[in-house]
Amino acid sequence: MPLEEKYVSALGLDISNQSGEISFNLSEVFWRRIDLRKVGNFEDFSNDRLNFEVSDLEFVPGDRSNLSEKISMNNISFSLTNQTAYGYYEAQIDLLFYRGTALQGINRVLLNNFLPGETRQVNLSWPGNLSGVNRTEIKPSINIMNDSVYLLYQGEVNR
Numbered sequence: 826m827p828l829e830e831k832y833v834s835a836l837g838l839d840i841s842n843q844s845g846e847i848s849f850n851l852s853e854v855f856w857r858r859i860d861l862r863k864v865g866n867f868e869d870f871s872n873d874r875l876n877f878e879v880s881d882l883e884f885v886p887g888d889r890s891n892l893s894e895k896i897s898m899n900n901i902s903f904s905l906t907n908q909t910a911y912g913y914y915e916a917q918i919d920l921l922f923y924r925g926t927a928l929q930g931i932n933r934v935l936l937n938n939f940l941p942g943e944t945r946q947v948n949l950s951w952p953g954n955l956s957g958v959n960r961t962e963i964k965p966s967i968n969i970m971n972d973s974v975y976l977l978y979q980g981e982v983n984r
Contacts, residue, residue, distance in 0.1 A: 826969070827859065827867050832921070834931050859970065874969040877918075878906040884922070884961045887954035897954040903963060905936070906944040912976030913939045913967060918947075921962040922955050930955045933966075938976065 833849065864870045881904045887897025901920060907913075916939040922930040934947055967974055 826871065831966070832919075832928065832931060834919075834933075836931065836933055857970075871969060874909055874911055875965050875967065876908040877916075877963075877965055878908050879963045880904045880906070882961060882963070884955075884958060886956045886958055887952070888956045890950075892950055896952050898950050899930075899953055899955050900948070900950045901932075901961065902946070902948040904944055904946050905963065907939050907941055910941050912941050912943075913974055914976055915939075915974070917966045919962075919964045919966045920949075921964065922958045923960040923962070924957045925959065929958055940976070 859867060861867075881902070883902050885900045887899045890898050890900045892898035892900060905918065907916070914937070916936040918934045918936060920932040920934065921928060922932075930953070932949065932951060934949055936945055936947075939945065
Protein backbone atom coordinates (compact mmCIF):
# COMPACT_ATOMS: atom_id res chain seq x y z
CA MET A 826 0.00 0.00 0.00
CA PRO A 827 1.15 3.60 -0.43
CA LEU A 828 3.96 4.56 1.97
CA GLU A 829 3.70 1.17 3.73
CA GLU A 830 6.76 -0.55 5.11
CA LYS A 831 6.49 -4.27 5.52
CA TYR A 832 8.67 -7.22 6.45
CA VAL A 833 8.81 -9.94 3.85
CA SER A 834 8.24 -13.24 5.64
CA ALA A 835 7.98 -16.92 4.81
CA LEU A 836 6.87 -18.54 8.03
CA GLY A 837 7.15 -22.20 8.96
CA LEU A 838 10.06 -23.03 6.67
CA ASP A 839 12.79 -25.37 7.87
CA ILE A 840 15.99 -23.77 6.63
CA SER A 841 18.38 -25.47 9.04
CA ASN A 842 19.60 -27.94 6.37
CA GLN A 843 20.25 -25.28 3.75
CA SER A 844 23.58 -23.73 2.91
CA GLY A 845 24.36 -20.53 4.79
CA GLU A 846 23.20 -18.39 1.91
CA ILE A 847 19.65 -17.17 1.39
CA SER A 848 18.54 -15.20 -1.64
CA PHE A 849 15.42 -13.18 -2.27
CA ASN A 850 14.03 -12.74 -5.78
CA LEU A 851 11.04 -10.74 -6.94
CA SER A 852 9.43 -11.84 -10.18
CA GLU A 853 6.24 -11.10 -12.05
CA VAL A 854 5.71 -7.85 -10.16
CA PHE A 855 2.53 -6.04 -11.10
CA TRP A 856 2.02 -2.45 -9.96
CA ARG A 857 -1.42 -0.87 -10.06
CA ARG A 858 -2.27 2.77 -9.60
CA ILE A 859 -4.88 3.44 -6.92
CA ASP A 860 -8.05 5.06 -8.26
CA LEU A 861 -8.43 8.19 -6.12
CA ARG A 862 -12.03 8.64 -7.35
CA LYS A 863 -12.85 5.35 -5.59
CA VAL A 864 -10.57 5.79 -2.59
CA GLY A 865 -10.33 9.54 -1.99
CA ASN A 866 -7.70 10.23 0.65
CA PHE A 867 -5.83 6.95 1.01
CA GLU A 868 -4.86 7.53 4.64
CA ASP A 869 -8.54 7.96 5.62
CA PHE A 870 -9.51 4.98 3.44
CA SER A 871 -6.91 2.81 5.17
CA ASN A 872 -7.72 4.00 8.70
CA ASP A 873 -11.43 3.28 8.11
CA ARG A 874 -10.59 -0.34 7.21
CA LEU A 875 -7.65 -1.21 9.48
CA ASN A 876 -8.77 0.26 12.78
CA PHE A 877 -8.12 -2.65 15.15
CA GLU A 878 -7.62 -2.12 18.86
CA VAL A 879 -5.27 -4.34 20.84
CA SER A 880 -5.86 -4.75 24.58
CA ASP A 881 -4.65 -6.99 27.39
CA LEU A 882 -1.43 -7.81 25.51
CA GLU A 883 0.84 -10.24 27.33
CA PHE A 884 3.91 -11.91 25.84
CA VAL A 885 5.85 -14.53 27.79
CA PRO A 886 9.09 -15.79 26.21
CA GLY A 887 9.89 -19.49 26.18
CA ASP A 888 12.39 -19.35 29.03
CA ARG A 889 9.71 -18.03 31.41
CA SER A 890 6.45 -19.55 30.15
CA ASN A 891 6.46 -22.89 32.05
CA LEU A 892 4.13 -24.31 29.37
CA SER A 893 6.33 -27.35 28.86
CA GLU A 894 9.03 -29.07 30.90
CA LYS A 895 10.89 -30.37 27.84
CA ILE A 896 10.90 -27.49 25.33
CA SER A 897 10.72 -23.71 25.52
CA MET A 898 7.32 -22.39 24.45
CA ASN A 899 6.66 -18.72 23.73
CA ASN A 900 3.14 -17.52 24.50
CA ILE A 901 1.21 -14.42 23.52
CA SER A 902 -2.32 -13.47 24.45
CA PHE A 903 -4.33 -10.36 23.63
CA SER A 904 -7.78 -9.13 22.71
CA LEU A 905 -8.32 -7.66 19.26
CA THR A 906 -11.36 -5.52 18.44
CA ASN A 907 -12.40 -4.78 14.86
CA GLN A 908 -13.41 -1.12 15.23
CA THR A 909 -14.30 -0.76 11.56
CA ALA A 910 -17.55 -1.02 9.66
CA TYR A 911 -16.05 -3.89 7.63
CA GLY A 912 -15.97 -7.62 8.19
CA TYR A 913 -13.18 -9.80 6.81
CA TYR A 914 -13.27 -13.37 5.54
CA GLU A 915 -9.73 -13.85 6.78
CA ALA A 916 -7.92 -11.12 8.70
CA GLN A 917 -4.19 -11.80 8.70
CA ILE A 918 -2.58 -10.34 11.81
CA ASP A 919 1.21 -10.16 12.01
CA LEU A 920 2.94 -10.36 15.38
CA LEU A 921 6.35 -8.65 15.48
CA PHE A 922 8.73 -9.14 18.40
CA TYR A 923 11.58 -6.69 19.06
CA ARG A 924 14.56 -6.46 21.38
CA GLY A 925 15.15 -2.72 21.36
CA THR A 926 14.91 -1.76 17.70
CA ALA A 927 16.05 -5.16 16.38
CA LEU A 928 13.40 -7.55 15.09
CA GLN A 929 13.76 -10.90 16.90
CA GLY A 930 10.81 -12.86 15.58
CA ILE A 931 7.60 -12.86 13.58
CA ASN A 932 4.47 -14.93 13.93
CA ARG A 933 1.05 -14.71 12.35
CA VAL A 934 -2.53 -15.43 13.28
CA LEU A 935 -5.54 -15.66 10.93
CA LEU A 936 -8.96 -14.60 12.15
CA ASN A 937 -11.76 -16.09 10.03
CA ASN A 938 -15.03 -14.19 9.59
CA PHE A 939 -13.89 -11.25 11.72
CA LEU A 940 -17.02 -9.12 12.05
CA PRO A 941 -17.27 -5.36 12.51
CA GLY A 942 -17.34 -4.45 16.19
CA GLU A 943 -16.29 -7.95 17.21
CA THR A 944 -13.63 -8.63 19.85
CA ARG A 945 -11.58 -11.81 19.60
CA GLN A 946 -9.38 -13.27 22.31
CA VAL A 947 -6.13 -14.57 20.79
CA ASN A 948 -3.89 -17.01 22.63
CA LEU A 949 -0.97 -18.48 20.70
CA SER A 950 1.92 -20.71 21.81
CA TRP A 951 4.84 -21.91 19.70
CA PRO A 952 8.23 -23.52 20.32
CA GLY A 953 11.30 -21.36 20.68
CA ASN A 954 12.70 -18.80 23.04
CA LEU A 955 12.38 -15.11 22.30
CA SER A 956 14.02 -14.03 25.56
CA GLY A 957 14.91 -10.36 25.78
CA VAL A 958 11.93 -9.22 23.74
CA ASN A 959 10.76 -5.91 25.17
CA ARG A 960 8.31 -4.70 22.51
CA THR A 961 5.56 -6.45 20.58
CA GLU A 962 3.63 -5.02 17.62
CA ILE A 963 0.30 -6.39 16.45
CA LYS A 964 -0.36 -5.29 12.85
CA PRO A 965 -3.11 -6.21 10.39
CA SER A 966 -1.83 -7.35 7.01
CA ILE A 967 -4.90 -7.19 4.79
CA ASN A 968 -5.05 -6.11 1.16
CA ILE A 969 -7.83 -3.56 1.63
CA MET A 970 -7.80 -2.79 -2.11
CA ASN A 971 -9.06 -6.31 -2.89
CA ASP A 972 -12.87 -6.39 -2.62
CA SER A 973 -12.85 -10.16 -2.10
CA VAL A 974 -11.39 -9.82 1.44
CA TYR A 975 -14.54 -8.18 2.76
CA LEU A 976 -17.46 -10.15 4.15
CA LEU A 977 -20.63 -9.41 2.24
CA TYR A 978 -23.33 -7.58 4.16
CA GLN A 979 -25.82 -10.14 5.44
CA GLY A 980 -28.90 -8.04 5.93
CA GLU A 981 -32.52 -9.06 5.82
CA VAL A 982 -34.84 -7.96 3.05
CA ASN A 983 -38.44 -7.23 4.10
CA ARG A 984 -41.09 -7.66 1.44
